[in-house]
Amino acid sequence: MNADDWLRAFAAELYQRRVGGDTARHVVAEAATHLREGGGDPWLVFGSPQAYAAAIVESIGTAPGPRPGPVRLHARGITKRYGRQVVLRDASLTVRAGQIAAVVGANGCGKSTFLRICAGLVSPDAGEVTVSGRLGYCPQQGGTADFLLPDEHFVLVGAGQGVARGLARQAGRAAARQLGWDAENAVLARHLSGGTRQKLNLTMSTLAQPDVLLLDEPYQGFDQGSYVNLWDQLTRLRDEGRAIVVVTHLLNQLDRVDMVLDLTPAHQGGRS
Amino acid sequence: MNRLVTVAEMTLRELARRRGVLLLLLLMPLTFWLIRRDSYVGQSVRALLLGISWAVSTAALFATSAARELEPRLRLAGYRPHHLYLGRMLGLWALGLAISVPFFLLTVVDANNLRYGGIAVAMLCCVAVAAPFGMVIGVLLPRELEGTLLLLTVVAMQMLLDPADAGAKLTPFWSSREIGTWAVDHTDDGYLTRGVLHGLVVTVLLIVTVAAVFAVRLRRRRHLHHVPLA
Known part of the structure; x- marks a missing residue:
């Protein structure tokens, strides 16, 4: 899995965990910048997309999901x-x-x-x-x-x-x-x-x-x-x-x- | 009205892009004309009319078969059945007229002593009948090959039957043959009247059939109830 694949999987995890759209985009952009500037394997830098997304959710919380309507x-x-x-x-x-x-x-x-x-x-x-x-x-x-x-x-x-x-x-x-x-x-x-x-x-x-x-x-x-x-x-x-x-x-x-x-x-x- | 025009336009766009098929379809009337050109002008005109009918009805068959999967979703997108079949028919009639013009000019340039107005009316009848006829075959037979074979059978039958025979009047393109006789052989006006009447009746019957099949196929199903947004 290269850096792009990792970022995609990470973005999907954030959406899945109901991290708000703008916040998710911001976090993914920060991770991408970090990888671009610092280099290195994202698995070594951040760990698995799932684990890193879980850590993000723990620190910033999630957007409440909309209540189902009629x-x-x-x-x-x-x-x-x-x-x-x-x-x-x-x-x-x-x-x-x-x-x-x-x-x-x-x-x-x-x-x-x-x-x-x-x-x-x-x-x-x-x-x-x-x-x-x-x-x-x-x-x-x-x-x-x-x-x-x-x-x-x-x-x-x-x-x-x-x-x-x-x-x-x-x-x-x-x-x-x-x-x-x-x-x-x-x-x-x-x-x-x-x-x-x-x-x-x-x-x-x-x-x-x-x-x-x-x-x-x-x-x-x-x-x-x-x-x-x-x-x-x-x-x-x-x-x-x-x-x-x-x-x-x-x-x-x-x-x-x-x-x-x-x-x-x-x-x-x-x-x- | 906008929906009708949009469907007609898209039908024309699709057919215009099938250039290979269009060229082959145009080749048939032209070949018929050229084969009979030196022997008897009446036969070449009748063959030309049959070739135009074949070309337009085959194009209608292809257009109808190609739209089979698309139409249900267009119905869901807000189209009524009559928008779909009338729009497609309008596009096919426009295409038929465009095909007929060069062939009409060919008869004017290449054949003498004809009632050219009659040739034009016969060609109009061909186009008017052929579009709904090809559509009827297209909606009833799901595969293009089956439809083309049926079309071929009808055209061959039309060619072989004696036009004076009572059974010949049951064939869809009898009108153009009758009007063609009036135009080529300078017969009495009864030929023209019978031909035009036959063309009108057959066209209306075919349109009604297309409408009925579309209405059944694209009907609102009874199990589905729509309620306004809560």
Whole structure:
């Protein structure tokens, strides 16, 4: 792990421990300056990112996490069959404003189907979903147009909300920057790498300022830095009062979420 | 209105960037024209009209298939179904007109003794029918290959059927053939009237079909309830 990786991991730890945004940036900048001027291996100078973040938290304290707000998404009794196979059985989830929920489970257990039902793209055989406010959805793949530029995607999505072209472009580029991507000089979507294309996908889903954000494994193809940026952005959106549901199979990120819905069938050890 | 125009514009942008496909699509009407050019002008005009219909409906099929994954999220972003299909149709009609102009000029320059107004109307009918026809195939068949094969079958059938046969009137591009006959063979005005009427009826029927399929596919599901922000 080089100094940049260490700093990234350190920043992620601070966010995870709810050190306020400005304070976290300041502490990371100080550590970076110290490493640049003094040199040396960050592991020898500061120790592990986790240990150093814990020490920082102990000395400066943490920003209080925002209290969860009113219910934004309430899915109850969701059952879905494909032919004779029951994919989802009586799945329920309630997410409030200012919360991140993770939907986990084995391959084929219906995570994406559950999310598509919550988005209203697929009908369940039983159950209901109530959404309060505007809904945003980021599919696992697809959802972009091969022969359009990123800016044109922003304009297209923005027009749906009646947003002027210039404003939509600006908002899209700003959201892309949060993920460490400069969308201004980008090429056609079909020429983007898998990870960058997924950033476009994600940016489109946040562009309309949704109150409920549904993300289906949004990090596919992301490198380590982009992955950290994604969780930073999700944390920021949560702190702004959004309700977020993320389908994920990366268990090491679960400690950054507020609740977990495990859709693995009970006989396979699931908790749903 | 802004949503319609934006979808139309993006459809045009996407298609204009598929240059290879566009060139190949343009090649077909041109080849049809050139093959029949020395023998009988009527056949070359009819083949040209069929080639334009093929080109526009194939472009519509590609555009519709490509947008299949994008449309549900545009629906969530605030578009209504009619914004999506009418916007795309507008873009395809604009593209069809742009394709038709050089071919119309070709008939003016290269063929004599035609009712050129009739050729223009026939081309308009081709474009009007082809865009929703390609979209219908695109929404009903999920893969481009299947859609292209079906389109090929319809165009081949159109080419082989005797236009006087009652069954030929059930084919989508019969109108352009009828108007083409009026324009080339200087037949009575009944050909023009029947052709225009057929073109109008088929276009309306196809638009209604596209609208129905979009309305079902992008409908608000009954299990999902939206409540205002608390």
